Amino acid sequence: MNSPQSLLQTHILPLTTIRCERLLPWPGEVLVGTSQKVDPSDVVARAGQPRALQVVDVARKLHISREQAENSILKEPGAAIHQGEIIAEYKQGFWGSRKITSPVEGMVVAVKAGRMLIEPTPTLFELRAAVSGMVTAATPGFGIAIETPGALIQGAWGSGREGYGVLKIGVRERDATMTAEQIDVSHHGTILVCGAGLDTPLLEKAQELQVRGLVVGGVPARLLKHLSRQNIPVIATEGIGRAPISATIFTLLEANEGRETTLLATTPQRWESRRPQIIIPLPASTAPPPPPGPAKTLAPGQRVRIRRAPYWGKSGTLKTAHERPRRLDNDLRLLGADVVLEDGTVVFVPYVNLEFINT
Amino acid sequence: MVETETRESVLVADCGSVTTRVLLLDVVSGQYRFVARGEAATTGEPPWSNVTVGLLHAISEIERITGRQIVGENGQLIVPSKGQATGVDLFVATTSAAPALKTVLVGLTDDISLASIRKVALSAYTTVVDTIGLADTRTDEERIRQLTGLGPDLFLIAGGTDGGAGERLLQLVETIALLPSLAEQRPDSPRIIYAGNGKLRPAIAEILQGAALRAAGNVRPQVDVEYLDSAQAELAALYEETKLFELPGAEDIHNLADGGLTPTAKAFGWTIQYLGDVLGSSGNIVGVDVGSSSVTIGSIINGRFHLAVRSDLGIGHHLPGLLEERPLERIVRWLPQEIAGDKVYDFIINKSLTPATVPMTTQELYLELALARELIRTTLPAAFPERFKNGGGLPPSLEMIFASGAVLTNTPRPGQAALALLDALQPVGLCNLALDSHGMAPSLGAVAAVLPEAAVQIIESGAFRELGNVVAPVGRAQVGEIVLLLKMIYENGGELEVEVEYGSLEVLPLPPGQRAELQLRPLKRFDIGAGPGRGYRRKVYGGVVGLIVDARGRPLILPTDDGERRATIQQWLWDMGG
Numbered sequence: 050m051n052s053p054q055s056l057l058q059t060h061i062l063p064l065t066t067i068r069c070e071r072l073l074p075w076p077g078e079v080l081v082g083t084s085q086k087v088d089p090s091d092v093v094a095r096a097g098q099p100r101a102l103q104v105v106d107v108a109r110k111l112h113i114s115r116e117q118a119e120n121s122i123l124k125e126p127g128a129a130i131h132q133g134e135i136i137a138e139y140k141q142g143f144w145g146s147r148k149i150t151s152p153v154e155g156m157v158v159a160v161k162a163g164r165m166l167i168e169p170t171p172t173l174f175e176l177r178a179a180v181s182g183m184v185t186a187a188t189p190g191f192g193i194a195i196e197t198p199g200a201l202i203q204g205a206w207g208s209g210r211e212g213y214g215v216l217k218i219g220v221r222e223r224d225a226t227m228t229a230e231q232i233d234v235s236h237h238g239t240i241l242v243c244g245a246g247l248d249t250p251l252l253e254k255a256q257e258l259q260v261r262g263l264v265v266g267g268v269p270a271r272l273l274k275h276l277s278r279q280n281i282p283v284i285a286t287e288g289i290g291r292a293p294i295s296a297t298i299f300t301l302l303e304a305n306e307g308r309e310t311t312l313l314a315t316t317p318q319r320w321e322s323r324r325p326q327i328i329i330p331l332p333a334s335t336a337p338p339p340p341p342g343p344a345k346t347l348a349p350g351q352r353v354r355i356r357r358a359p360y361w362g363k364s365g366t367l368k369t370a371h372e373r374p375r376r377l378d379n380d381l382r383l384l385g386a387d388v389v390l391e392d393g394t395v396v397f398v399p400y401v402n403l404e405f406i407n408t
Numbered sequence: 409m410v411e412t413e414t415r416e417s418v419l420v421a422d423c424g425s426v427t428t429r430v431l432l433l434d435v436v437s438g439q440y441r442f443v444a445r446g447e448a449a450t451t452g453e454p455p456w457s458n459v460t461v462g463l464l465h466a467i468s469e470i471e472r473i474t475g476r477q478i479v480g481e482n483g484q485l486i487v488p489s490k491g492q493a494t495g496v497d498l499f500v501a502t503t504s505a506a507p508a509l510k511t512v513l514v515g516l517t518d519d520i521s522l523a524s525i526r527k528v529a530l531s532a533y534t535t536v537v538d539t540i541g542l543a544d545t546r547t548d549e550e551r552i553r554q555l556t557g558l559g560p561d562l563f564l565i566a567g568g569t570d571g572g573a574g575e576r577l578l579q580l581v582e583t584i585a586l587l588p589s590l591a592e593q594r595p596d597s598p599r600i601i602y603a604g605n606g607k608l609r610p611a612i613a614e615i616l617q618g619a620a621l622r623a624a625g626n627v628r629p630q631v632d633v634e635y636l637d638s639a640q641a642e643l644a645a646l647y648e649e650t651k652l653f654e655l656p657g658a659e660d661i662h663n664l665a666d667g668g669l670t671p672t673a674k675a676f677g678w679t680i681q682y683l684g685d686v687l688g689s690s691g692n693i694v695g696v697d698v699g700s701s702s703v704t705i706g707s708i709i710n711g712r713f714h715l716a717v718r719s720d721l722g723i724g725h726h727l728p729g730l731l732e733e734r735p736l737e738r739i740v741r742w743l744p745q746e747i748a749g750d751k752v753y754d755f756i757i758n759k760s761l762t763p764a765t766v767p768m769t770t771q772e773l774y775l776e777l778a779l780a781r782e783l784i785r786t787t788l789p790a791a792f793p794e795r796f797k798n799g800g801g802l803p804p805s806l807e808m809i810f811a812s813g814a815v816l817t818n819t820p821r822p823g824q825a826a827l828a829l830l831d832a833l834q835p836v837g838l839c840n841l842a843l844d845s846h847g848m849a850p851s852l853g854a855v856a857a858v859l860p861e862a863a864v865q866i867i868e869s870g871a872f873r874e875l876g877n878v879v880a881p882v883g884r885a886q887v888g889e890i891v892l893l894l895k896m897i898y899e900n901g902g903e904l905e906v907e908v909e910y911g912s913l914e915v916l917p918l919p920p921g922q923r924a925e926l927q928l929r930p931l932k933r934f935d936i937g938a939g940p941g942r943g944y945r946r947k948v949y950g951g952v953v954g955l956i957v958d959a960r961g962r963p964l965i966l967p968t969d970d971g972e973r974r975a976t977i978q979q980w981l982w983d984m985g986g
Contacts, residue, residue, distance in 0.1 A: 361758075
């Protein structure tokens with residue numbers, strides 16, 4: 050690719066105004082209004098969570114034909130039904146009748162070919178604020194927006210859950226990795242930064258001690274499916290595999306150890322703009338800090354992160370943006386830039402392998 | 409003639425999932441020629457969410473290169489041109505960046521109706537998310553629960569011969585009729601294409617009352633007759649009416665483009681058909697396109713066109729899909745170095761998260777080419793269903809193979825791409841290999857639809873980068889035995905004679921622009937496409953690799969010992985100049 054005009058941008062901001070949208074997955078009821086202060090545990094909206102549809106095959110259950118079943122069904126689409134209520138009855142003259150009762154409370158949504166489709170009454174879903182701040186927008190039926198001054202770190206991958214707790218740094222070096230043995234009761238209820246990687250014993254111990262969330266440099270691909278089924282939120286700041294947490298992020302996390310922190314561990318989806326985020330609300334000053342700025346342009350001095358080996362996960366400063374293709378070690382010729390890494394080394398990186406860091 | 413004079417400059421755009429390519433074609437010395445190319449990141453996804461942004465970036469590259477103003481101050485394309493330096497006369501556009509149709513197949517038996525309807529599904533950008541047939545042992549409740557979770561866009565239904573019995577198909581349709589979303593008549597409610605027993609259409613319509621139902625010709629009017637055209641046309645139309653416009657900004661491009669915005673795979677298929685017609689080739693042609701979110705293989709075999717699109721596979725966004733069908737061992741077997749399986753797994757997920765990135769090390773370059781090999785091989789059963797129905801077997805003799813997709817066309821050395829194609833497709837006989845280096849293949853099909861002479865002239869002027877011809881003898885022998893006598897007589901009178909050993913891979917010099925007469929005499933009843941033991945003479949043209957003699961055998965069998973296999977792969981890379 051020749052054009053560097055569309056590089057991605059990652060926010061790693063020590064102080065900004067963070068806007069956090071909290072939206073219901075299904076239409077429901079918003080419980081808070083604008084200008085209201087909320088804490089992470091506050092329920093801000095609720096909705097009915099649909100449950101799996103139930104199919105009742107009347108013909109099969111009563112051992113009758115489809116046509117007979119149609120005549121035996123007592124409820125029409127739209128009818129509310131209680132668990133145990135008779136929904137079909139087949140009369141056999143002198144011998145009495147056979148009946149079917151509803152397996153759940155709910156509503157009949159369809160009756161076709163001797164089958165009934167029942168939508169069970171939804172269970173209550175409560176949406177919590179997850180982050181402390183001020184409600185700045187409320188859309189009835191859908192959700193709210195919360196704003197807070199604070200530190201914002203966008204990650205590369207998230208396990209799909211969210212959580213909040215006090216931030217604790219479990220490693221003193223960003224390229225170190227915690228072991229399961231290093232987790233103890235002092236980590237209970239915390240958002241734990243556990244280094245460059247993650248393994249199953251560490252994950253299990255963290256869950257056992259009710260750690261509220263994990264921040265790591267990278268997670269191994271083999272753990273992804275397992276992680277997506279766990280309740281504990283995990284954010285990988287760099288991506289998949291073992292990777293030291295970038296120096297910029299690690300320094301920022303260290304500076305905020307002990308503060309209340311929220312993990313919104315959104316799993317990146319192709320057509321969605323939401324990325325996994327670490328939010329650390331900070332005390333408000335007199336004037337709110339500026340929100341994250343627009344996408345940067347390519348210029349010397351710009352902070353960048355490299356997204357491919359052999360420099361994957363490393364950050365640095367853009368030194369020279371080249372206008373003619375340069376040759377890589379594998380002989381590919383591409384447009385790119387010289388980047389000064391944190392250890393002072395200067396390396397050439399194709400534009401497509403760079404992302405801007407907004408610090 | 410007047411038409412031609414007013415449509416000299418042509419701007420063609422292909423908005424891929426990762427990269428948007430724009431080419432400028434213009435008349436030079438009375439012939440259409442490729443003038444310039446611009447590329448930019450596709451911007452259909454967040455944070456841009458408008459594919460026209462990337463299109464304008466790519467056009468600005470062409471403006472910078474040529475000095476020609478193509479976009480006006482108001483941000484609109486200048487059409488028609490005003491003199492030599494402003495605007496273009498024609499704009500055509502294709503895209504593969506839109507989401508695929510999540511499709512459920514409904515039919516009776518795996519090897520008849522479901523097999524045919526699967527071919528229909530694979531002719532467009534669809535992802536088959538579920539299959540319901542007589543062999544399906546799930547209860548209605550399980551089916552409905554799973555279908556509700558999957559949220560399909562389309563049910564493709566087939567089954568029964570025309571006029572035959574239909575009770576069992578109607579029972580299956582009654583199951584899906586229970587889905588509440590079918591009759592809700594929302595824009596995102598699932599659509600239905602029925603391409604089964606024509607006699608059942610009224611009954612199907614009655615069962616699916618309220619649903620968005622379209623009827624197509626029966627894919628199996630008789631048990632031994634397959635008719636896919638009608639259902640494929642309905643599917644293509646449905647895709648273009650619905651999913652294509654889910655790509656943010658697609659409608660703007662559609663309104664600007666002559667002939668509208670065309671799905672890339674469809675245009676790629678047109679190009680293959682066009683190559684068959686224009687080159688006057690009596691042989692078989694295969695085109696392969698390995699994209700970020702789909703793999704397309706189009707072919708003309710014995711005069712019959714076939715297109716297979718795997719929208720669940722790709723070298724970027726959909727790379728993890730490969731792991732559903734291929735264990736990691738199948739991928740790493742193509743590597744000359746040892747890489748731990750976990751590293752490859754990590755790489756695959758990272759690549760899907762950052763699909764636009766390119767390899768910076770030789771190891772990752774080889775890894776991407778290994779993945780490309782397996783992506784193609786995984787798509788082959790869809791591309792050649794009849795061949796794979798009975799467990800594979802030798803591929804038909806091909807006259808030409810051409811490949812699209814940056815993973816193959818952007819390799820630093822052409823031999824690397826050639827070797828990947830040989831390993832993946834394993835052609836037999838004498839075949840020409842070419843790369844779509846400018847990314848023009850889909851665009852040419854779209855151009856041909858509105859300005860055929862431009863497409864013809866661009867193809868004839870060398871739209872593809874010729875890698876060279878490959879000779880691949882097939883038969884049984886011991887490694888090292890002579891199986892083919894090859895003589896190449898160059899235009900300058902020079903001659904080269906080679907005794908080809910079984911198991912060898914070598915490249916003979918025949919650079920681009922040169923021609924030679926090739927005389928082939930197989931031994932031990934080896935077949936080079938003319939029948940066992942039969943030789944022939946043929947004029948061949950040079951390429952950037954040369955004349956490749958691939959006597960490694962078919963099917964290609966790799967050494968089982970890891971070390972020996974890696975050494976062999978490395979040797980092949982060296983042999984091919986990779």
